[in-house]
Amino acid sequence: MSEMTNLESYPPLFRNLNGHSHISDDHNQTVGDSLDSDPLPLIDLQLPDSDKLGAACKNWGIFRLVNHGIPPTLTTQLQDSAKRLFSLPFESKQALFNGPVSYFWGTPALTTSGTALRGALNINWLEGLSVFHSQLSQVGFQDPMINAFRLLLEEYGRHQVRIAKILYGAMSKNLNLDSKQSQIFSEPIGYHRIYRYPVSPNPNELSGMEEHTDSSVLTILHQDQIGGLEFFRDNKWLPVKHVPNTLIVNIGDMMQAASDDEYISVKHRVRANKDEERFSICYFEFPADGAVIHSSKYRPFTYPEFSAQVQEDIKTVGYKVGLPRFKLHPNS
Numbered sequence: 327m328s329e330m331t332n333l334e335s336y337p338p339l340f341r342n343l344n345g346h347s348h349i350s351d352d353h354n355q356t357v358g359d360s361l362d363s364d365p366l367p368l369i370d371l372q373l374p375d376s377d378k379l380g381a382a383c384k385n386w387g388i389f390r391l392v393n394h395g396i397p398p399t400l401t402t403q404l405q406d407s408a409k410r411l412f413s414l415p416f417e418s419k420q421a422l423f424n425g426p427v428s429y430f431w432g433t434p435a436l437t438t439s440g441t442a443l444r445g446a447l448n449i450n451w452l453e454g455l456s457v458f459h460s461q462l463s464q465v466g467f468q469d470p471m472i473n474a475f476r477l478l479l480e481e482y483g484r485h486q487v488r489i490a491k492i493l494y495g496a497m498s499k500n501l502n503l504d505s506k507q508s509q510i511f512s513e514p515i516g517y518h519r520i521y522r523y524p525v526s527p528n529p530n531e532l533s534g535m536e537e538h539t540d541s542s543v544l545t546i547l548h549q550d551q552i553g554g555l556e557f558f559r560d561n562k563w564l565p566v567k568h569v570p571n572t573l574i575v576n577i578g579d580m581m582q583a584a585s586d587d588e589y590i591s592v593k594h595r596v597r598a599n600k601d602e603e604r605f606s607i608c609y610f611e612f613p614a615d616g617a618v619i620h621s622s623k624y625r626p627f628t629y630p631e632f633s634a635q636v637q638e639d640i641k642t643v644g645y646k647v648g649l650p651r652f653k654l655h656p657n658s
């Protein structure tokens with residue numbers, strides 16, 4: 327473990343690094359950890375080819391994006407700025423981030439007010455800062471360190487909006503979406519989550535973040551050199567490598583439904599690291615509140631309805647059931 331670990335900044339539950347696991351071992355080993363080649367399909371944002379993009383979304387549900395146009399210095403500055411905020415004492419983070427930018431730990435599932443939802447089965451080995459993209463321009467922070475973070479995230483977010491628009495154009499061409507189905511792309515709601523995955527005590531620890539699909543239309547993420555993101559394909563967990571200056575895009579549940587299950591909302595998870603903290607910067611696009619998701623496979627629903635069902639299931643069943651709750655023919 328790094329001697330630099332600043333335990334005071336960790337949530338109390340994460341401070342005991344003496345090697346006991348609170349989560350039962352997962353027997354699903356990751357394959358290909360030693361593979362040099364990166365198996366993910368590559369999509370070039372400067373030459374978006376809708377057929378190639380469509381094939382990646384149908385067969386994989388996840389791809390690597392190159393030539394995305396985000397200056398590497400912006401990403402580095404944003405990550406450094408987030409690192410400084412995460413290294414503040416735990417109690418300060420709780421006190422400072424209770425407005426539009428909120429601090430959470432232990433679970434990525436949030437209530438509608440932005441606080442961490444308790445009641446999920448597992449504790450995930452993570453801390454996060456989250457904020458809606460549209461709110462970034464409306465808040466000013468007294469603290470220069472937080473304000474610098476806000477400005478960097480706002481600029482980074484403008485790039486994410488640009489990237490998502492280009493991808494949507496290519497996807498709707500590939501899927502031949504009609505105007506009803508395309509509603510999910512109009513005025514999407516952007517949401518940022520920046521994570522720190524603290525050093526974990528258990529070398530076999532899998533649950534930095536437990537396996538899940540995203541509820542978004544799509545998700546764009548940057549992971550640092552620690553790696554750890556994994557996705558499920560052909561009954562195997564495969565690692566997503568860190569490749570500098572590239573982004574990872576995955577399809578979310580809303581897109582899977584709108585595409586009549588042609589695109590895959592890919593299952594993924596994050597492996598915690600026993601030696602070093604891991605950072606990731608994630609951007610999610612959700613349909614506008616009033617947008618109805620039309621699909622031949624699911625009954626019409628809105629994102630708020632979906633999200634309310636997910637929250638209910640996490641509280642009562644202990645996990646997200648997701649799209650199957652909305653299926654027209656449950657066994658199909």
Ligand SMILES: O=C(O)CCC(=O)C(=O)O
Binds near residue numbers: 521535
């Ligand atoms: O941290 C990551 O790389 C992935 C996070 C993630 O899957 C999520 O927030 O839904």
Ligand SMILES: [Fe+2]
Binds near residue numbers: 538
């Ligand atoms: Fe995710």
